[in-house]
Amino acid sequence: MSEVISVIGAGTMGSGIAITAASAGIEVCQVDVSSDQLERAKQYHAKTLARNVEKERMTADEAEATKARLSYCDSHARAAESSFAIEAATENADIKKKIFGAMASTYPADCILATNTSSISISEIGSGVGDAADRVIGMHFFNPVPVMKLVEVIKSPATSEDTLARTIALSERMGKTPIPANDFPGFVSNRVLMPMINEAFHAWNDGVAGPEEIDGIMKLGCAFPMGPLRLADLIGLDVCRDIMLVLHEGLGHPDKYAPCTKLVELVEAGHLGNKTGKGVYDYSS
Numbered sequence: 243m244s245e246v247i248s249v250i251g252a253g254t255m256g257s258g259i260a261i262t263a264a265s266a267g268i269e270v271c272q273v274d275v276s277s278d279q280l281e282r283a284k285q286y287h288a289k290t291l292a293r294n295v296e297k298e299r300m301t302a303d304e305a306e307a308t309k310a311r312l313s314y315c316d317s318h319a320r321a322a323e324s325s326f327a328i329e330a331a332t333e334n335a336d337i338k339k340k341i342f343g344a345m346a347s348t349y350p351a352d353c354i355l356a357t358n359t360s361s362i363s364i365s366e367i368g369s370g371v372g373d374a375a376d377r378v379i380g381m382h383f384f385n386p387v388p389v390m391k392l393v394e395v396i397k398s399p400a401t402s403e404d405t406l407a408r409t410i411a412l413s414e415r416m417g418k419t420p421i422p423a424n425d426f427p428g429f430v431s432n433r434v435l436m437p438m439i440n441e442a443f444h445a446w447n448d449g450v451a452g453p454e455e456i457d458g459i460m461k462l463g464c465a466f467p468m469g470p471l472r473l474a475d476l477i478g479l480d481v482c483r484d485i486m487l488v489l490h491e492g493l494g495h496p497d498k499y500a501p502c503t504k505l506v507e508l509v510e511a512g513h514l515g516n517k518t519g520k521g522v523y524d525y526s527s
Contacts, residue, residue, distance in 0.1 A: 247326040247412075248273055248318065248349070250341060254517075255358055256330030257283035258387025261290050264311040265300070265388070266416045271313050271320040280314045287312060290388065321348045326412060328381055329367075330358040333484050338367045342378070346371035354405055354412075356381040360481070361432050361488040364398040364425045375400040379409050382429065383418075385477065393418040398425040427492030428485065436485045442470040443502035446522075453522050471522040474505075475515030479522075483509050 245268055249260045252274035260272045260283065274280050291305040300308070313320065321327070327349050329341050338357060345355050355378045357367050368378030380396025393413040397406050406422065413420035423430045442456050451459070457469020474482050486501035493499060508514075508521060515521030 245269060245325060246271060246320055246323040247328060248315075248320055248324045249328050249330060250274075250318075250345070251330035251332075251358075252276070252279045252283035252314075253330065253332070254385060255383060255387060256328075257286050258385065259328055259330055259358065259383055260312060261287050261308070262383075262388050262416050262418075264308045265294075267311070268415070269311045269313075269323075271315050271324070273315050273318060275316055277316060280316065284312075284314055318344070318348045321353075322350060324349055324353050326354045326356060326408075328356045328358060333360060333362065333481055333488075335362050335366055338362065339370055342367055343370045346374040353377065354379060354408055356409060358383055361428045361436075361485040363427060363492065364396050365400065368398065368400065376402040377405050379405050380425070380429070381409060381413065382431065384431075391417075391419045392431075393420045394429055394431055395420045395422045396425055396429055397422060428489045432485050433489065433493075436482060436489065437499065439470045439474050439482055440486055440499075440502050440505065442474075443505045446471065447502055447504040475521040475523055475525075477515070478517055479505060479514045480509050 247263055247268055248271045249256050250273045252272050260270045264270045272280065272283055291308055294300045295302050295305050327345050329338060331337050331341055338359060342355060349355065355374060357364065357380055359367060359380060360382055364378060364380045368375050371378060378398065379401050382394035382396060384390035384392050395409055395413065410420045428436065445451060445456055446453055453471045457472050460466050460469045483501045483505055486499060490496060490499040512518060513520045516525055519525045
């Protein structure tokens, strides 16, 4: 089989995964049903490569070779060639399960079926794939994918050791540091991070301090490179809310994991952070 990976979903995370893999010498098929989203991914890839050449992170020839390794498809056109299929759709269990059903019936029997979910149970996402459950695994990349080194590799009870080993090897080939964890809501990263972000919203909501003060205290007092509320804007407030709901539903403890009303209000108002130009902070200028 050719060394091809298909990345399903051409949003922020999917396009980041695609350019990272292509830069590491791997052929990539970027898949999305939206031609507009594929065009945005293509423009992002071109901008990223141009910036890498300008910053002397790669030569012009290396950038051209990377670009040549990227193809854009509105269907699973290169499924038969793919050794990995990495789903990077929106953080919604029903959408992911539907995609995985299609992946299990379309991709070869030795193709790893990975999900970039940041919190949803790997077992749940793979619940409809039948005999392919041993090839389902989590590959939780972090934003921005080309920069962040960690891949949280999530093994469900059904995931085989071969699937785990191949996923770790691919992560390393992509220049990442894979660290394994078991299949629980939120895994390790978001089970620890999101309640902290949520608590920052509670502190703001309760009038303990304003966003700049909260972020400043956490940066200087805890040596964080970015305050929790600024980080929430970067992640996307809708994503933060959705992950808190996953923790709330999966782990119980309603007082501990229920998303703060301040966070919910911002999401319902359409203020999602960097991607909309306004969240906790205003980015319109």
